[in-house]
Structure formats: C-alpha cells, structure tokens
Amino acid sequence: MSSAENRCSLCREPAVARLTGPERRLCAAHFIEDAGARVLAAMKHECMVSPGDRVAVGLSGGKDSTALLLLLHRFLPTLGATPVAVTVDEGIAGYREETLRAARDLTGELGVEHAIVTFADLFGEDLDRLLVGRESQGCTVCGVLRRRALAEAVKRVGATKLATGHNLDDEAQSVLMNVLRGDLPRLRQDTSTGQPGHFVPRIKPLAVLSEKEIVTYLLLRAYYRDLPECPYAGTALRSEVRTMLAGLEHRRPGTMVRLLQFRDGVRGSARAAEPAKALSTCRICGELTSGEVCQVCRLLGKGE
C-alpha cells in the first residue's frame, strides 16, 4: 500500500487506521467519529443508561478511563444522563501521583464533578502498606479492595450506574482466563444488572474498542500521555493470556470479538438453565458475599 493509495474510505484524506467488519480506512476525523459512534451504538443497543441516570465514571487517569470520560462527557447528556467522575487513590508511590494529576486536569478541563476516595480513608492504610510482605499478590489484593472502594465512591456521589473503562482486550483476556482457570461461575457472572442495596449496575461502554483503537483515539485527540506503569506487575496468567491473544488477533482478526460473543452465549444459556447462586451478607461489614466473611474483610485480616 503506497501513501497515495492509503486514503480514507469516506473523504479521501490520508488514512490513520484500517478497520475490519466492514473493511474501511479512516482519516483522523472519521476515525474519531467512527469510534464514538460505535461506543454510542453499544450504549443504546445494550440500554446501558436511562434518562435521569447519574453515571459514576471510574477515572484512574490512565488511558482507558480518560477515553471513557471524554466519550461519556459527550454522549451522556444526549441520553438524558449526567457523568460524575470517581477516582480511587490506592496510595501507590511513584505511580498514583501522576495519574491522579492527569485525572484532576481532565475533570477540571471538562467541568465534570469529581470525587476521590482513598484506601487510607476507607481501609485505614494505603496499598503499599497493606501489601508489605505480600507484594507479589499486589494486583489480586488491590482488585478486591478497589472494587469495594469504587462501590463506596458510587454511594457517596449518589450515582445510579457505574461505568468502567474496560476495553475489548481486557474483556477478551478475562474470558480466556476464566476458561483456563475452569471458573464457570466467574465466566457467567454478569455485573451489568447490579444488586439493589449493594451494587449499582456496572456498564462497560469501551468494550467495543480495542486497546489499540483507544490509544489511537487519544493520540488523535491529543490526550495521550506517557504515564508511569503500576509497579505491581499484574497477574502472571493475565500477561501470558495477553501475549497469546495478541498473537491470535494478529493472525486471526476478530478473535477477541468472538470470545465475547462466546461469553454472552454462555451467559444467555446459563441464565435459562439454572437460578443464580444465593448470596448472603458479610457478618463483619454487611456487604454481599458468598461465604460468611467477605473477601475484603478477609484481606484486611478482620475475619480471624
């Protein structure tokens, strides 16, 4: 493909990306429009928001959540809903300071209400201190606590929905990880409906965009920032699955989308087959759990 042939399918300007399904080349302006239109279409198709919704937007300050807030800031008002940004400050030295600043800059620029909750405030200590002696479990511990912190932030701002920046890559990786772990309950778990009194419905508007498309979107809109990476390296399985899926997606485009279709198929048939497992409430904090004491209280050592 020579540069002369690399033209936008819609306006003949130089193309920045080649997309499939349907096959098309898009210039910067049309790529931005196309990505936004796909997110809006998914929000409408899956009825993610209703008029009057106050949508908490999980904003870490990283790339995915930055794109999420940019898009929701634009689309929610057209759907009769309003965004409120919520940020969890885990307390990770050398990492969180800069992303927190990026988050504050963005909400300031867009004029979006912004609430920040900290691990220190909610759990008594920041993540770095909570992890002393078990640093290798960083992401697992953080994941559990961050979910609780987000739920708390949602309550504090009085939101009716929670939007997170999970992209197509994240979602496809999770499907494959659940399959490889043999974790059918987790594969089936659908958080989009919520649990009255405990969790508001969770929506993932960016699940139709790949990580590459999100970074392209941010680059083209001049919102891409080279931010530090979290020092807690992620789980070993996720990084293996990420590499494997990236290879498959390159050789067999559409692999990630098909994994999500498979997951949705499993959820659909499982729902019809058997009723959901009953949940009880944690005897220490009162939040939902499948056992007697929830994961958060166990991680904080309150269960003994």
Added chain:
Amino acid sequence: MQVILPDRSVRTLSRTSAPIEEILLELGINPTTVIVVKNGKVVPEDVTAKKGDELRILRFSHGG
C-alpha cells in the same frame, strides 16, 4: 529509513522499501500491540515505508 523503537532507541534499516507490518514482524513486534507514526503521522501497518522515512513505534503500556 530510521526506526525509533518503543524504548526510544534508534535503528537504521538498510532496506529501501517495505510494508511496515513486515518491518515490525522482523523486529519481533506484534502489530496489534503498537501504533506506528510515519513522518509524524499515524498510519495503518500495510502502508509501505521507504528510504528516508522515519518510523516511530509506540507501544502502549497496560493498565487503564
């Protein structure tokens, strides 16, 4: 042509012309994990890079 790798090191390739995808694969880079900026503009990887072109390869770090 000059290639600026994700770690900001610079490689000079002697090839006169090649599709960017081929160059990436030769460098051991999966095209789905990077964005390529050719002479300052984002381009799809099936575009051909020629002598004198500058390719900047951007690997997006994870965590969102």
